[in-house]
Amino acid sequence: MLRLLRVELTAVHQQFFHMLALRQWERGDLLDRIAAIDTIDFKNTMQIIDLLVSRQVEVALPSHEFLPGTDIKSIVVSELQMEKRVASVIDDLDVSDKDGKILVDRAAAPRKDYRDWLESKVDGQEQVASPHVTSDGMATYIAELVALVEQSMLRAFMLWHSGQKVSADNAWRLSGAAMLYGTALVKRAAHDSWLPTPSTCPEVLMTYDAQDAFLSDMALTRRCAELGRKVAAEADNEEMRRTCLRISEDCDLILSMKAEGEFPATFGRSPVFESFSTTREKHLH
Numbered sequence: 001m002l003r004l005l006r007v008e009l010t011a012v013h014q015q016f017f018h019m020l021a022l023r024q025w026e027r028g029d030l031l032d033r034i035a036a037i038d039t040i041d042f043k044n045t046m047q048i049i050d051l052l053v054s055r056q057v058e059v060a061l062p063s064h065e066f067l068p069g070t071d072i073k074s075i076v077v078s079e080l081q082m083e084k085r086v087a088s089v090i091d092d093l094d095v096s097d098k099d100g101k102i103l104v105d106r107a108a109a110p111r112k113d114y115r116d117w118l119e120s121k122v123d124g125q126e127q128v129a130s131p132h133v134t135s136d137g138m139a140t141y142i143a144e145l146v147a148l149v150e151q152s153m154l155r156a157f158m159l160w161h162s163g164q165k166v167s168a169d170n171a172w173r174l175s176g177a178a179m180l181y182g183t184a185l186v187k188r189a190a191h192d193s194w195l196p197t198p199s200t201c202p203e204v205l206m207t208y209d210a211q212d213a214f215l216s217d218m219a220l221t222r223r224c225a226e227l228g229r230k231v232a233a234e235a236d237n238e239e240m241r242r243t244c245l246r247i248s249e250d251c252d253l254i255l256s257m258k259a260e261g262e263f264p265a266t267f268g269r270s271p272v273f274e275s276f277s278t279t280r281e282k283h284l285h
Contacts, residue, residue, distance in 0.1 A: 001100055002059065004107060005048045007089045010064045011082050012041050013146055016179075017068040017186055017195055018075045024190035027072060030121070034079065037114050044107050046283040051099055053157040059206040061150060068195045070132075073122070080118040087111050132194035137234055139199035141227040141244075142185065146201045148178035148220045154206040155213045156276045164210060166260045168276045173263045174217060174254065176273025178224070181247045184267075188243050214259045225251035 015038040022031040052059055066082065069075030090108045095101050152175040159168035189196050207213045228248035235241040246267050253264040263269065273279075 001048055001052060003089050004093060004104060005045060006061050006064060007086050008041050008045045008107060009150060010066050011086055012038060012045060014066040014068055014078065014082055018079065020183060020186045021190040021195055024187060033117060037110060040110050043283045044103060048103055049154060049157050050284055053161050059154055061204040063200050063203045065200045067197060070195055076118055076121045080122065083111060083115045083118060134197045135234060137231045138196050141231050142182065142196050142198040143201040144220065144224050144227055145178050145182045146198060147204055148224060149175050150204045151220060152217050155217060158206060158208060158213065159210060160276055160280065165277060167210065170259065170263050172276035172279065173269065173273050176270060177265045177268025180268045180270060184243050188240050218255060221251050221254050
């Protein structure tokens with residue numbers, strides 16, 4: 001199940017990049033279809049995490065990488081390549097327990113139709129070479145934000161199952177903040193007709209010690225704050241520079257919080273990420 005969780009989460013990140021770009025580029029025809037598979041995959045990842053954490057499984061997600069497209073055609077090609085990765089993992093799984101099999105079957109159900117649709121779209125899309133190359137700093141920055149999304153999301157599940165609902169909400173808010181930071185960066189890039197390519201995203205480990213888990217999240221938040229300032233200093237675009245600095249300032253606010261204290265972020269706060277219990281209920285039932 002961990003292999004399925006890893007590949008589906010990776011697919012969700014890539015789908016999210018592509019959805020942001022397609023919305024910016026006003027390609028609703030492609031956006032709607034990718035959003036539909038993203039909804040299925042995200043719900044399935046939430047259910048897999050919940051099952052694993054409820055069973056006290058030590059969740060360790062290995063490092064991973066994905067390569068978003070840089071124009072319409074390469075987005076379709078990138079999605080097709082990711083679909084083949086997902087299908088390969090599903091085909092290799094041997095799950096015997098009832099709950100696990102339900103989740104594997106649910107992950108497998110939409111794959112063929114989606115692959116067929118992607119294959120039908122590959123040849124009809126325009127390919128435009130992007131002149132922009134993602135800097136090493138930006139690639140690392142995006143990768144660390146992806147890790148923060150995942151690590152704090154895992155912590156939210158762990159805390160919820162241990163009865164620490166207030167801390168679970170804060171962990172979920174932190175995951176949401178990291179997602180909103182990534183959204184701001186990708187939207188800014190897409191506005192200028194490119195998409196950042198992350199470097200290899202680091203391994204994510206979930207510990208059942210609440211204090212250690214909180215400190216690990218804060219260390220990753222500090223890393224993102226530092227990288228944001230570094231990328232801002234190197235940016236050749238004033239709007240991107242401002243976005244990076246705003247993210248770093250928000251991360252600095254988060255670093256001042258306590259596990260069960262008020263979540264202080266402003267730029268990275270949204271009603272969508274306020275209640276973990278509400279979100280969990282939505283995706284598990």
